[in-house]
Amino acid sequence: TTGANGSFGAEGPETETDSSGTGGMRKSLERKGSAPNDAVHLQRRVGLFSGVALIVGTMIGSGIFVSPSGLLVRTGSVGVSFIIWLACGLLSLLGALAYAELGTMNTSSGAEWAYFMDAFGPAPAFLFSWVSTLVLKPSQMAIICLSFAQYAVEAFVTECDPPTSVVKMVALLAIVMILFVNCYSVNLGMAVQNIFTAAKLVAVLIVICGGAWKLFQGNTQHLSNAFSGDTPTLGAVATAFYTGLWAYDGWNNLNYVTEEIKNPSKNLPRSIMIGIPLVTLCYALINISYLAAMSPTEMIDSEAVAVTFGNRILGAMAWLMPLSVTVSTFGSANGTLFAAGRLCFAASREGHLMDILSYVHVRRLTPAPGLIFHSLIATAMVLYGTIGSLIDFFSFTAWIFYGGAMLALIVMRFTKPNYPRPYKVPIIIPVVVLVISIYLVVAPIIDTPRIEYLYALLFILGGLIFYVPFVKLGMTPRFMNKVTLFFQLLLEVVPTSSMFE
Numbered sequence: 001t002t003g004a005n006g007s008f009g010a011e012g013p014e015t016e017t018d019s020s021g022t023g024g025m026r027k028s029l030e031r032k033g034s035a036p037n038d039a040v041h042l043q044r045r046v047g048l049f050s051g052v053a054l055i056v057g058t059m060i061g062s063g064i065f066v067s068p069s070g071l072l073v074r075t076g077s078v079g080v081s082f083i084i085w086l087a088c089g090l091l092s093l094l095g096a097l098a099y100a101e102l103g104t105m106n107t108s109s110g111a112e113w114a115y116f117m118d119a120f121g122p123a124p125a126f127l128f129s130w131v132s133t134l135v136l137k138p139s140q141m142a143i144i145c146l147s148f149a150q151y152a153v154e155a156f157v158t159e160c161d162p163p164t165s166v167v168k169m170v171a172l173l174a175i176v177m178i179l180f181v182n183c184y185s186v187n188l189g190m191a192v193q194n195i196f197t198a199a200k201l202v203a204v205l206i207v208i209c210g211g212a213w214k215l216f217q218g219n220t221q222h223l224s225n226a227f228s229g230d231t232p233t234l235g236a237v238a239t240a241f242y243t244g245l246w247a248y249d250g251w252n253n254l255n256y257v258t259e260e261i262k263n264p265s266k267n268l269p270r271s272i273m274i275g276i277p278l279v280t281l282c283y284a285l286i287n288i289s290y291l292a293a294m295s296p297t298e299m300i301d302s303e304a305v306a307v308t309f310g311n312r313i314l315g316a317m318a319w320l321m322p323l324s325v326t327v328s329t330f331g332s333a334n335g336t337l338f339a340a341g342r343l344c345f346a347a348s349r350e351g352h353l354m355d356i357l358s359y360v361h362v363r364r365l366t367p368a369p370g371l372i373f374h375s376l377i378a379t380a381m382v383l384y385g386t387i388g389s390l391i392d393f394f395s396f397t398a399w400i401f402y403g404g405a406m407l408a409l410i411v412m413r414f415t416k417p418n419y420p421r422p423y424k425v426p427i428i429i430p431v432v433v434l435v436i437s438i439y440l441v442v443a444p445i446i447d448t449p450r451i452e453y454l455y456a457l458l459f460i461l462g463g464l465i466f467y468v469p470f471v472k473l474g475m476t477p478r479f480m481n482k483v484t485l486f487f488q489l490l491l492e493v494v495p496t497s498s499m500f501e
Ligand code: ARG
Pocket: 058, 059, 060, 061, 062, 063, 064, 140, 144, 246, 247, 248, 249, 250, 253, 332, 335, 336, 339
């Protein structure tokens, strides 16, 4: 990893000044057809079971262990927060069903990128890959690693809140470890993913069983009078949704691997219809369990709800809780970086980002430059952000694009009426999700205007400054070749096409 470390400082600025110095999109689209990876992608290995596992394993991560307190603060009552937990599940299900139509209609990988390309053309598609590579994926990584650190540190600190600097350092350590795993080998990354997914289900089961046990003992007092409290404002409800929707994020994850699903027109919708209600059920039960063990006020005060829960319920086995949460979040962060590497890899291969980001390591065959790049941005986010602020920022930006995908579906019903649609949703579903996503994006701006939202919008549109010269006009600054060569030698990476010649 020393070589990789050497590039940390140097790689960041380059991407700023030249995020798309490639030979333009047309050329790279041609390249796509012959890319050997597509042959690998086309192997259909994901059946119904793995499809469900992919959805559930991505969705359950840090959120259910950190968000419940935040949601309670924002809604002011147990009842409203519970309704929002369920509503988030329903919204994710509806959104995912619409994505099932999109994914079975356009089966190429890249999810939103491909749908935007079809419905709106290259500029909006570019803006998506720009934002997801620079903001969405790294912020997911940063949030999950911060949650990991909070629980890891909490296990050793009993008397007071753990110092922020220690939490941040542990989060950075997690990023480095996950980066190492994924640069080392794809198989190691997969193994970590499977083991940790199993462990996360154990954690969920412990919480649910512990809660059920408490309820049978008659600890139902915190669940009665659920609606006593102030009525939240519309903007507060929207930000409460941000907190809840974070826990459900990942509902569209199967769409990134449509090319690998066996019989996708059946298995994609089915995995969604099994996976998302399953997660919703788990989350509802876990929330009830928390309230069986502590009062809403205790829940709000707790830095790490699951640890407080464990201390109350598990007695001598209380250490199990922080351990399983760290395991769950570590696995989630691993899966997120795994997917992020893939996305970065695909987008740059299409000519939407720097070429170097699509290269793979000569011997290890891992997309190291993309992974390092994401981890660098995630590192900055860990240093300068907090879990809460990052979640708001993430959800705000993500829902602009989820809404965009709904619009793409609706638009294509009119512009491409005869396109084959093996799975078709009632048009009302994307319309409802679109309306809700507009509300989610607009309500917080109107209710409590924060400068961050403006920055996010400016950042998204700022992508156009790079799009026009580097992608649309296909200009390549001359120094780019030197930069690419430098990183190629430093990281020992090559374009995938050259490896199979
Ligand atoms: N829902 C997950 C959690 O609660 C985060 C998922 C991040 N999203 C993703 N596509 N990997 O931690």
